[in-house]
Amino acid sequence: MGDITIKELAQKLGVSISTISKALSNSHEISAATREKVLAGVRKYKYTPNPNASSLRKKRSNTIAVIIPEVADSFFSQALKGIESIAQNVDYHVLIYLTYESFYKERMILNEIKSGRVDGVLMSISSETSNSHHITALRDRNIPIVFFDRVLEETETAKVVTDDFESSFKATEHLLERGCKHIAYLSTSRHLSINNDRRNGYLEALVKHNIDPSKHTVVQCSNHPEYNLGMVRKLLQQEERPDGIIASIEKLTSSIYDVCKELNISIPGQLKVITFSNLDIASILSPSLTTITQPAFEIGRTAAAILLKALQKKKLAIRNERIVIPSVLVKRGSTN
Amino acid sequence: MGDITIKELAQKLGVSISTISKALSNSHEISAATREKVLAGVRKYKYTPNPNASSLRKKRSNTIAVIIPEVADSFFSQALKGIESIAQNVDYHVLIYLTYESFYKERMILNEIKSGRVDGVLMSISSETSNSHHITALRDRNIPIVFFDRVLEETETAKVVTDDFESSFKATEHLLERGCKHIAYLSTSRHLSINNDRRNGYLEALVKHNIDPSKHTVVQCSNHPEYNLGMVRKLLQQEERPDGIIASIEKLTSSIYDVCKELNISIPGQLKVITFSNLDIASILSPSLTTITQPAFEIGRTAAAILLKALQKKKLAIRNERIVIPSVLVKRGSTN
Numbered sequence: 001m002g003d004i005t006i007k008e009l010a011q012k013l014g015v016s017i018s019t020i021s022k023a024l025s026n027s028h029e030i031s032a033a034t035r036e037k038v039l040a041g042v043r044k045y046k047y048t049p050n051p052n053a054s055s056l057r058k059k060r061s062n063t064i065a066v067i068i069p070e071v072a073d074s075f076f077s078q079a080l081k082g083i084e085s086i087a088q089n090v091d092y093h094v095l096i097y098l099t100y101e102s103f104y105k106e107r108m109i110l111n112e113i114k115s116g117r118v119d120g121v122l123m124s125i126s127s128e129t130s131n132s133h134h135i136t137a138l139r140d141r142n143i144p145i146v147f148f149d150r151v152l153e154e155t156e157t158a159k160v161v162t163d164d165f166e167s168s169f170k171a172t173e174h175l176l177e178r179g180c181k182h183i184a185y186l187s188t189s190r191h192l193s194i195n196n197d198r199r200n201g202y203l204e205a206l207v208k209h210n211i212d213p214s215k216h217t218v219v220q221c222s223n224h225p226e227y228n229l230g231m232v233r234k235l236l237q238q239e240e241r242p243d244g245i246i247a248s249i250e251k252l253t254s255s256i257y258d259v260c261k262e263l264n265i266s267i268p269g270q271l272k273v274i275t276f277s278n279l280d281i282a283s284i285l286s287p288s289l290t291t292i293t294q295p296a297f298e299i300g301r302t303a304a305a306i307l308l309k310a311l312q313k314k315k316l317a318i319r320n321e322r323i324v325i326p327s328v329l330v331k332r333g334s335t336n
Numbered sequence: 337m338g339d340i341t342i343k344e345l346a347q348k349l350g351v352s353i354s355t356i357s358k359a360l361s362n363s364h365e366i367s368a369a370t371r372e373k374v375l376a377g378v379r380k381y382k383y384t385p386n387p388n389a390s391s392l393r394k395k396r397s398n399t400i401a402v403i404i405p406e407v408a409d410s411f412f413s414q415a416l417k418g419i420e421s422i423a424q425n426v427d428y429h430v431l432i433y434l435t436y437e438s439f440y441k442e443r444m445i446l447n448e449i450k451s452g453r454v455d456g457v458l459m460s461i462s463s464e465t466s467n468s469h470h471i472t473a474l475r476d477r478n479i480p481i482v483f484f485d486r487v488l489e490e491t492e493t494a495k496v497v498t499d500d501f502e503s504s505f506k507a508t509e510h511l512l513e514r515g516c517k518h519i520a521y522l523s524t525s526r527h528l529s530i531n532n533d534r535r536n537g538y539l540e541a542l543v544k545h546n547i548d549p550s551k552h553t554v555v556q557c558s559n560h561p562e563y564n565l566g567m568v569r570k571l572l573q574q575e576e577r578p579d580g581i582i583a584s585i586e587k588l589t590s591s592i593y594d595v596c597k598e599l600n601i602s603i604p605g606q607l608k609v610i611t612f613s614n615l616d617i618a619s620i621l622s623p624s625l626t627t628i629t630q631p632a633f634e635i636g637r638t639a640a641a642i643l644l645k646a647l648q649k650k651k652l653a654i655r656n657e658r659i660v661i662p663s664v665l666v667k668r669g670s671t672n
Contacts, residue, residue, distance in 0.1 A: 048450065048477070071407035071416060071432075080407065084436065093448055096407075096432035100420065112429055114384070141384075257620040279617070284593040286622025 004045045013041045063093040064307060065118040067109055069101045069126050069150075073250055074278040075296045076124070079148065082300025083122060090308055101223045103128035114138045120307045124150040127189030127223060144316050148303035149294075153193050156320040160303040164194045167292045167327040168201030171246050171274045174290075176209050178272055178335050180244030184217040184235060188248050198248050198276070217242060221249060229255045236263055236271070243271060250277040253289060273334040287333030295325045340381045349377045399429040400643060401454040403445055405437045405462050405486075409586055410614040411632045412460070415484065418636025419458060426644055437559045439464035450474045456643045460486040463525030463559060480652050484639035485630075489529050492656040496639040500530045503628045503663040504537030507582050507610045510626075512545050514608055514671050516580030520553040520571060524584050534584050534612070553578060557585060565591045572599055572607070579607060586613040589625060609670040623669030631661045
């Protein structure tokens with residue numbers, strides 16, 4: 001069955017195209033009788049407005065894009081729920097695009113988006129992203145963007161983040177209090193500001209507590225589970241093995257626990273472990289896992305609220321501000 | 337900076353609008369010299385084709401929608417990776433819509449989609465969805481749909497699923513072999529065919545092994561973690577407590593482990609546990625968790641391959657077929 005166009009419908013009903021548009025958008029410019037006539041025709045001929053055509057006219061799609069690296073991470077799935085909680089109140093659709101940590105893919109997505117498919121963008125950058133040229137093009141086209149969690153510092157817009165430096169500092173102090181002498185930090189991409197903040201929090205705590213610089217160990221991990229497993233194994237096989245680990249990637253948890261089992265290293269006896277993680281399953285691991293739990297839902301909710309508030313105003317102005325929502329250190333068996 | 341339209345660009349370059357379109361789509365109808373001239377103009381005046389306008393002309397958006405209940409479940413995040421692995425080969429964008437298990441939301445999304453935003457749909461239905469009226473409307477508009485995992489049996493199209501009946505049957509037999517006398521099945525929505533298949537596999541195994549019908553226990557769970565926790569607690573507090581559990585929802589794992597800790601029930605000594613789950617963390621739980629692991633990536637990959645193959649043909653015909661990719665029972669500590 002072929003679709004009927006608005007032009008064909010107008011001919012069948014003997015009205016103008018603009019009358020049909022006005023009837024469908026509840027305009028006061030046409031009478032109730034005309035409106036009824038149009039709606040009856042819409043039903044009879046099964047006419048559906050084409051949203052592409054309609055968004056060309058209105059220049060609004062009532063849709064926002066969320067661009068994130070992945071969803072297999074508990075942080076992002078919770079942040080999405082926070083975003084949805086706001087979007088549904090104002091009848092906005094949420095489109096989710098995944099970059100799978102690829103800068104190339106992120107650029108492709110923005111290129112697709114910038115020509116008008118969505119009204120605004122919420123974004124957490126890929127671990128490969130180190131500059132903001134692709135973002136600038138988006139903003140030049142008046143599509144506002146709000147960053148959350150993984151932000152591009154140089155871009156002037158709202159950024160909703162957590163206190164990565166302080167969380168990492170506190171986690172390091174917690175391990176020192178629990179008696180650790182040699183704490184390793186497992187890092188994610190060096191391009192990400194959240195990673196640098198976490199690493200700096202760790203290093204600053206070590207300096208404050210006069211830990212010998214030879215015991216400062218930063219291990220650069222990647223997006224490849226196999227590579228990371230190898231790095232963790234190498235770290236725990238070395239002669240001067242650390243007695244504490246802070247992992248900045250949730251997925252490293254399995255690698256650390258597996259390697260400890262393999263090498264017969266007891267947690268927390270010989271190695272204490274803290275992970276940046278929102279896994280609700282952390283409490284039933286063996287041993288239960290001490291986590292730096294980020295306010296993922298709240299971060300998503302806040303970023304969405306800023307963007308959608310801006311979209312509902314005539315003038316799309318988003319303040320260049322940094323909103324920090326603190327994380328919580330949840331102490332469990334792995335640092336006991 | 338205001339955008340230049342194709343009409344303005346055509347005037348500036350002294351060519352027709354159609355020449356610009358042809359140049360941008362690498363048409364053989366125009367000369368290399370003209371093409372170069374147009375591309376130079378595109379660069380100079382920073383012209384970007386509007387994808388809405390362009391999809392109105394081509395009637396193709398090179399985009400598919402994936403409609404799923406959630407992403408906090410490891411099954412769906414892995415299935416998405418499978419879908420992406422196919423889509424990126426043919427330069428298709430993947431838009432993800434989440435229903436959060438709401439039929440209302442699912443209907444809204446399909447309503448939005450059916451008017452031309454995407455070329456095709458991959459879908460796993462919400463746990464509230466019990467009829468296919470909303471799907472029929474989509475198909476009437478020639479937007480093909482392929483179901484994966486949670487399918488609507490009545491809809492005539494391709495369905496990519498796993499062997500839920502057999503997996504559940506095998507899991508039940510595994511518990512019987514390990515000495516269980518009273519096995520409970522924790523069910524998800526009764527609307528879902530996957531749930532009915534799993535429940536029937538469980539019941540048929542009990543019947544085959546002459547288990548007293550008084551020991552057939554099906555507990556109806558919901559989408560609310562608090563409610564489910566209460567149901568698990570009630571089940572494990574009753575006098576005739578089961579000694580085996582098959583949970584059809586990954587998220588029930590935490591509830592079961594937590595309640596066992598609370599009530600001092602040892603796993604696997606007093607209760608053996610199997611969960612339908614793709615969590616890679618299953619092996620580091622305490623005890624490690626026996627799982628029915630679904631071929632999530634493969635299911636996503638196969639569904640995407642069928643849809644995208646159909647989209648690349650002139651005639652959009654998708655066979656009414658059922659493709660079954662088997663799950664694997666991974667035996668671990670919780671059923672030892």
